[in-house]
Amino acid sequence: MTDREHLYLRLTVDLVILTVRANDLHVLLIERDNEPFRFRPALPGGFLRGGEDLRQAAERELAEETGLQGTSLHLEQLAVYDSPDRDPRGPIFSVAYLALAPDLPIPTAGSDARQAQWARVDDVAGELAFDHDRILADAVERARTRLEFTTLATAFCGPCFTIGDLRNVYEVVWGTELDPRNFSRKVLSTEGFIEPTGGKRVQEVGRPAALYHRGPALTLHPPILRTTAGTE
Structure with a gap:
């Protein structure tokens, strides 16, 4: 040729x-x-x-x-x-x-x-x-990056989920343990990421956990970065 x-x-x-x-x-x-x-x-x-x-x-x-x-x-x-x-x-x-x-x-x-x-x-x-x-x-690297800058983590969750379920997605995909309190604060302060359903899930231990569904946002402002998500 x-x-x-x-x-x-x-x-x-x-x-x-x-x-x-x-x-x-x-x-x-x-x-x-x-x-x-x-x-x-x-x-x-x-x-x-x-x-x-x-x-x-x-x-x-x-x-x-x-x-x-x-x-x-x-x-x-x-x-x-x-x-x-x-x-x-x-x-x-x-x-x-x-x-x-x-x-x-x-x-x-x-x-x-x-x-x-x-x-x-x-x-x-x-x-x-x-x-x-x-x-x-x-x-895998694309998925990890998407979790930092978009709301795509909710695609790993069912129609209703707890913040603990969402945190577990981040931990599994990123391969690192996150601080629950800090993660919850970041998620709840990000407008349009998740929205409460008004329901709760009864836990085997502890208080019932609030249920959420994915919100209308597609991107995260500010992003939830791998280097900061688990720290205060």
């Missing part, structure tokens, strides 16, 4: 689905049933089909390979991965998507996946097919 010849490539979508399960950050993985990297864990994804836009392809692949519906998730485009040698089959570029959701059900494998399962993010580093380790690392 000369420098003036056109390069024909194929396009795929890959999905990083993050959720909090059992107080740990988990990612949705499949076990590949086809070569290359057969039997290796990988992020769900696949090739763009004719007549689809990228989001439609991402939602279809998620449903086909795991049984989960992307239409109900917060799904955002993460980045384009275009290293010429990222796929041994040839020039195949990938558009990665990040999704955050509350504790999701056990996925059901389908399509070209042998199985689908949730895995602790810390347990799978260095184990994934293609360049999916890099994609996962980028997605």
Whole structure:
């Protein structure tokens, strides 16, 4: 091929689905049933089909390979991965998507996946097919940054939650323990972040905890930074 010849490539979508399960950050993985990297864990994804836009392809692949519906998730485009040698089959570029959701059900494998399962993010580093380790690392860092500057942490929570539930999301995603009183003060002083429902949740120990739902704000002013969230 000369420098003036056109390069024909194929396009795929890959999905990083993050959720909090059992107080740990988990990612949705499949076990590949086809070569290359057969039997290796990988992020769900696949090739763009004719007549689809990228989001439609991402939602279809998620449903086909795991049984989960992307239409109900917060799904955002993460980045384009275009290293010429990222796929041994040839020039195949990938558009990665990040999704955050509350504790999701056990996925059901389908399509070209042998199985689908949730895995602790810390347990799978260095184990994934293609360049999916890099994609996962980028997605986790994007999620951590999003929690600093946006209200996206509520996407990990159910319709109603306590401030303790929200703090747990930050602690799990950031991987650090936060001061409860300081965190509560920052959250409640941020206009539009969360709003009280008027209900309470009975705790096994202590007083009932007030319930909240996500507010109308999309960004945090001021941000809740990792370096200051746990200190007075």
